[in-house]
Amino acid sequence: MDVEETLAELVESNFLKCSSCCHDYQNPRLLPCLHSLCAECIQKLPHQISSQSENQESKDNIPNGKVLEQFACPICLSSIFLPDGGESAFQSNAFLFDLCKLYKYKHDSGRHCDYCQYAGKTVDAVSLCLNCHDDMCGNCHEAHQKTKITRTHQVVPYEQVKNGLYDHDIRQNQKLKCEEHEDSYLTSFCTDCEMLLCPECQTSAHVSHNIVDFENALPKYSKQIKGLISSIKTRLPSIQNYCEFLEKYSENLDQTKEQLLADTQTQAESLHRMIDECKDKLQKEIKESCEAEMNQAKDKLKNLQIASTSLHNNAHFLNQLMAHGKPEEVLVMHREITSRLTQLIKMQMDGLTAKLRIGFIPGANTEQNVQTLLGKLSNDMIPVGKSESNQLAGSELRITSVLPNVKSTPEFLLSFDSEGTDESRDIWPTGMAITKKDNVVIVDRDNKKIKVFDSVGKLLKEFTGQNDNKIGIPFDVTVLENDTIALTDYEKENVKVFTQDGNHLLTISGFFKHPRGITTNSKGEILVVDCRQQRITVHDPKNGNLIKTIDGLDKKGNRILVDPYYITTTHEDNILVTDTAAPNIKVFNMEGRLIAEYGTYGVKEQQILQPFGICVDDYGYIFVADNQNHRIHLLNPDGKLNKFLLTKSNSIWHPMAVNISKKGFFLVSEALGKVRLYKYL
Incomplete structure (x- = not known):
């Protein structure tokens, strides 16, 4: 005040x-x-x-x-x-x-x-x-x-x-005049009506009211007003402090704006410079390659033109000699003529052994790639008073590399039925993994088998395990760094590891109630999602020991895994889980903090009826099987929908497991055993 x-x-x-x-x-x-x-x-x-x-x-x-x-x-x-x-x-x-x-x-x-x-x-x-x-x-x-x-x-x-x-x-x-009785001054106060009165006012509507003079009326209202003033006084410092905060905040925003403008300008200029340098290098290489080939062609042309002129002259001379020369004139030169003509007949033409084939293959000049190279603006709101540290790092899925163009319609390469031998039930291929040799490993849940096919669908091996290691009801499979096969078995509530020939190596048990999806991270560790315990466990691939448990919590600390199915990891070791409860794709970092979500329940764009398999390619593209909608969602590495890669119009029917081959092709298994292979880039 x-x-x-x-x-x-x-x-x-x-x-x-x-x-x-x-x-x-x-x-x-x-x-x-x-x-x-x-x-x-x-x-x-x-x-x-x-x-x-x-x-x-x-x-x-x-x-x-x-x-x-x-x-x-x-x-x-x-x-x-x-x-x-x-x-x-x-x-x-x-x-x-x-x-x-x-x-x-x-x-x-x-x-x-x-x-x-x-x-x-x-x-x-x-x-x-x-x-x-x-x-x-x-x-x-x-x-x-x-x-x-x-x-x-x-x-x-x-x-x-x-x-x-x-x-x-x-x-x-100084006195106040009555507005109703202009010749009278206000002299008293009606406590019932809370209004000032003149003597004439007192004789009318206020006869039975409590009338007091100003001095006696003031204390009540003075105390009330002073109390309010005191409350205002106590608020003023906080308001002033907040004003100072807003001034400082505005000043910092202005400084941030100028710094970000300078940073983006510097980055753009750097990219322009690098693009110009790359262009100059390419154009120099084009000029050098073409000019060297042109010079060689010119030299060949010059030599051949000289030889042609020489041959023409020789032919003209000899024609005239044979037409008009006397016998003795021909005979006296016959050795030189015969020798030269023999040389010319045996002469090999000094031409080109190969032609230069040069062309320019333009990179993927998409707006997304330009944004990736230039940089992305991190623009979000954080609650006032909370620490700003680590708000930007790992807070979301990000595009970290230039993305190749995706075909408008993926090219269908082949399909095969994942049939084995002596099968009594329909094939239900719930899991799929790819070996280092590009073999396809299929989990046939209902026939309780693991099947290994080569890259064109020829059955190489199938096994069910033996004795204590016999497979109960398998669900998903992954290939470990040593090219062995790890699968989840929710009937036996464990994870089993086999060689590709079916020899049992390891059983991981005691941690699961209903294990479903399985994958590995960049360290080779095994990650398993358990739908009954609504959590993810991380295990040592050598001995199965538990490394950590990830409960999958939201920002308020609540569990958000409801009915999880499949699991995969990105190159940054973020964990992606499909869940029948929306949002259907939940993304955690390795500490278990929720960092992104995708999809709601339904049939519209960015909606999923039943999410099944999920995988990530080398560029960070995310593929999600939408089983009941008969389609494959293709997401950019930042989690935003790129397009529906495949739909029912592409003959996709109840897609289940998805994966990427070593050659970079997309594979999807369907209910009843069909496996399809597509080239999508």
């Missing part, structure tokens, strides 16, 4: 200046926001027409369907509704009005005697009656003191008024 001023200081300050016109207040009116303006200034402010429907917050104060005018307070910008009576209907600010009168007493020059004006005279006033508030000349002053009614009034000289000697006396004698 401001330091309290003396009355004299207050009257001489800008306290009496209207914020709109910047002049002394003229008929000051108190607005609902407690700011005051001249009545005329209120009238001059821009007004807007509004109605109840447009102002729901104030509908209790607006008659139904009534059109009102409103304006903005120039100090606090609050919206103020104009009362029915216009600006004059606002409460008069009696405090400012009386202070302005005091200011005029002290500063107005050329004040004239009020009594002489009644007689049609203009005489300078020299005195002021504090009781009547009348200006008087010297003669009228003397008459005023001789009149019985006014002889006790306090009359003071204007010179002393202007010097501020009677400020408090003037204020003490």
Whole structure:
């Protein structure tokens, strides 16, 4: 709050200046926001027409369907509704009005005697009656003191008024007039109606009310107002601190803006420079290769042209010799002629052994790749007061490499049925993995088998395990770094590891209730998602020991894995899990923190009916099998939908497991055993 001023200081300050016109207040009116303006200034402010429907917050104060005018307070910008009576209907600010009168007493020059004006005279006033508030000349002053009614009034000289000697006396004698009874002054307060009264008011509607004088009425309201002022005082430091925070925040934002603009400009210039350097290098190589080949071709051409001319001359000479030469002339040169002609017949033409084939294969000049090279703007909101550290690192899926173009329609390469031998039930290929030799490993859940096919679908091996290691109900499979096969078995509640020939190596048990999806990370560790325990476990591939448990929590610490199916990892070791409960794709970092989500339940774009297999290619593209919608979702590495890679129109039917071959082809298994192979880049 401001330091309290003396009355004299207050009257001489800008306290009496209207914020709109910047002049002394003229008929000051108190607005609902407690700011005051001249009545005329209120009238001059821009007004807007509004109605109840447009102002729901104030509908209790607006008659139904009534059109009102409103304006903005120039100090606090609050919206103020104009009362029915216009600006004059606002409460008069009696405090400012009386202070302005005091200011005029002290500063107005050329004040004239009020009594002489009644007689049609203009005489300078020299005195002021504090009781009547009348200006008087010297003669009228003397008459005023001789009149019985006014002889006790306090009359003071204007010179002393202007010097501020009677400020408090003037204020003490200033009274408020009754708006209803203009000739009466307000003298008392009705506590029932909470309004000021004049003597005439007391004889009408307030006869039976509790009427007290101002001094007795003030303590209650003074205490209330002082309490509110105290509350305001306690709030002001926090508001001031927040203002300082906002100023500093705005300053930091401006600095950040300038720095980011400079950084993006530098990055763009660097890319331009590198592109120009690469272009110059390519063009230099083009020129050198083409010019070297052109020079060689020119040399060959020149030599052949000389040989051609020589042969032409030889032929012409010999034709003439044979036509017109005498026998002895031919015979004398026959050795030279025979030798030369024999050389020419046996001569090999010095031509090109190979032609230069040169071309330009343009890179994928997509907007996505340009953005990847230039950089991505991290633009999000964090709660005020929370630490900003580590907000940008690992907070989302990101595109970290240039992406190749995806074919508008993937090229179908081949398909095969994943049939084995001696099978009594339909094939249900719930899992698929790829070996280092590009062999395809299929989990046949209902026939309780693991089948290994070569890259064109020829069955190489099938096994079910033996004795204690016999496979119960397998679900998913992955290939470990040593090219062995690890599968989940939810009937036996374990993970088994076999060689590709079916020899059992390891069983991991004691950690699972219903293991489903299985994969590995960049360290070769085994990750298993358990649908009953709604968690992910990480295991040592050598001995199966538990490395860590990932519960999969949201930002509030709640478990969000409901019915998880499949699992895969990105090159950054982020974990992607498909879940029948939306959002259907949940992404965690290795610490188990949720960093991204994708998909809701349904048939529309970015919706999934039943998410099954999921995999990631070398570029970070994410593939998701939407089993009930008969389609494959292709997501960019940042988790945004790129397109539907395959749909029912491509003959896809209930896709289950998905994977990428070593040659970079996309594989998908379907219900009842069909496996399809596509070239998508």
